[in-house]
Amino acid sequence: MNEKKYHYEIESFLEPIFPDFLNDRKTDLEEEEQAVNKKDFKTLSLLGHKLAGNAGSYGLPELGDLGKELESSAHDENYDRCKEIHLQIKEFLENLTVDFI
Amino acid sequence: MRRVLIIEDDKSFSRLIKHNLENDINTDVDVADNYLKGLSMAINTDYDLYLVDLNLDGESGIDLIKILAKNKKIDNKVIVVSAVITKELQIEGYNLGVSNFVSKPVDLDLLKAIMRKNLRMLDNSHSEILSFYNLYLNLGERRAYAKVDEQKEELNLSPTEYTILFKLLNARGNVVSKEELSYTGKDENKAMSFKSVEMHISALRKKLEINKIVHIESKWGVGYYLKYNQNKQVA
Missing domain, CATH: 3.40.50.2300 (Response regulator)
Known part of the structure; x- marks a missing residue:
């Protein structure tokens, strides 16, 4: 795995609220895992929509793109793709490192 | 803040x-x-x-x-x-x-x-305040007032009455056509009937009676305008 793939430079004004953002993502990731197991496409779509809207604003556009893909795959009820994207989001968050600049 | x-x-x-x-x-x-x-x-x-x-x-x-x-x-x-x-x-x-x-x-x-x-x-x-003699409109708050005997009295207009008075005040004594005033209802893209305009004008005239200095005149077949009553002094 290329560690640099998940390294981001984030604007320093976001530093005080970044830990809360990551905590929210952790909570959503758990909900996402349950939704994948239950094939709950409505919840997956909502979680994808939320991630698409917030991650880019926090300086993580690639994570936002994954949210967008999750939303559209859930809309198509494509279980395999939803599961795959969920794992990609998990990998992204587990390996994310940031520098505040 | x-x-x-x-x-x-x-x-x-x-x-x-x-x-x-x-x-x-x-x-x-x-x-x-x-x-x-x-x-x-x-x-x-x-x-x-x-x-x-x-x-x-x-x-x-x-x-x-x-x-x-x-x-x-x-x-x-x-x-x-x-x-x-x-x-x-x-x-x-x-x-x-x-x-x-x-x-x-x-x-x-x-x-x-x-x-x-x-x-x-x-x-x-x-x-921003729009005024005509003793009538005042606070454009931000969309409120209308008349100054009577040095006191500011609020006219308590409906939204449509306010918009009609705004158009009349803006014209500063010139005639505003009935057609133009018909676009002052809830949906500003949709004209109300001339009968409705007349009803709103009538209600507005009653509310303006308080000031005795400015009133609404009709220009037959055309529309309405504000007229200053020269016999009364501006408070």
């Missing part, structure tokens, strides 16, 4: 906006994280700006704005943020009084610039 209400179900997003606004634009920011809480806070408290998400846990932000618009004046006070902004939504929103649509993910610099512009407009409109 200006007050802003963010109606947004995504806590990460609302935290980001609140953090930015409070630090950079010197505003006091409240957050409602669902549709019902947002509606209740928006109706019961006077905010200077509302930031509304279109998708509130499956409830529609546009529906919330519709209810809000029926209860208070929201022109240039609502900014909509959404990941999906269609042309139809924008037309509906702008007709309701939405000031701007901002796409998610948001560019924070752009959002802050839009908010500053809206707050500046609010500052200007709050202080």
Whole structure:
């Protein structure tokens, strides 16, 4: 795995609220895992929509793109793709490192 | 300090906006994280700006704005943020009084610039007064007053009466056609009947009786104008 793939430079004004953002993502990731197991496409779509809207604003556009893909795959009820994207989001968050600049 | 209400179900997003606004634009920011809480806070408290998400846990932000618009004046006070902004939504929103649509993910610099512009407009409109002899309109608050015996009396006009008086005051004694006055109803894109215009004019005349100095004259077959009664002194 290329560690640099998940390294981001984030604007320093976001530093005080970044830990809360990551905590929210952790909570959503758990909900996402349950939704994948239950094939709950409505919840997956909502979680994808939320991630698409917030991650880019926090300086993580690639994570936002994954949210967008999750939303559209859930809309198509494509279980395999939803599961795959969920794992990609998990990998992204587990390996994310940031520098505040 | 200006007050802003963010109606947004995504806590990460609302935290980001609140953090930015409070630090950079010197505003006091409240957050409602669902549709019902947002509606209740928006109706019961006077905010200077509302930031509304279109998708509130499956409830529609546009529906919330519709209810809000029926209860208070929201022109240039609502900014909509959404990941999906269609042309139809924008037309509906702008007709309701939405000031701007901002796409998610948001560019924070752009959002802050839009908010500053809206707050500046609010500052200007709050202080703008239109007058004709002893009649005064506070354009920001959409309130009409008559100065009688050195006392400022509020005229308590309906929204349509206010808009009609605004057009008449703006014309400063010149005739305003019935046709132009017919576009002063709830839906400004749709004309009301001339009969309705006449009814509103009649109600407005009664409310203006308090001032005795300016009254509404009819120009037969054309429209109406404000006339200054020279026999009375301006208070």
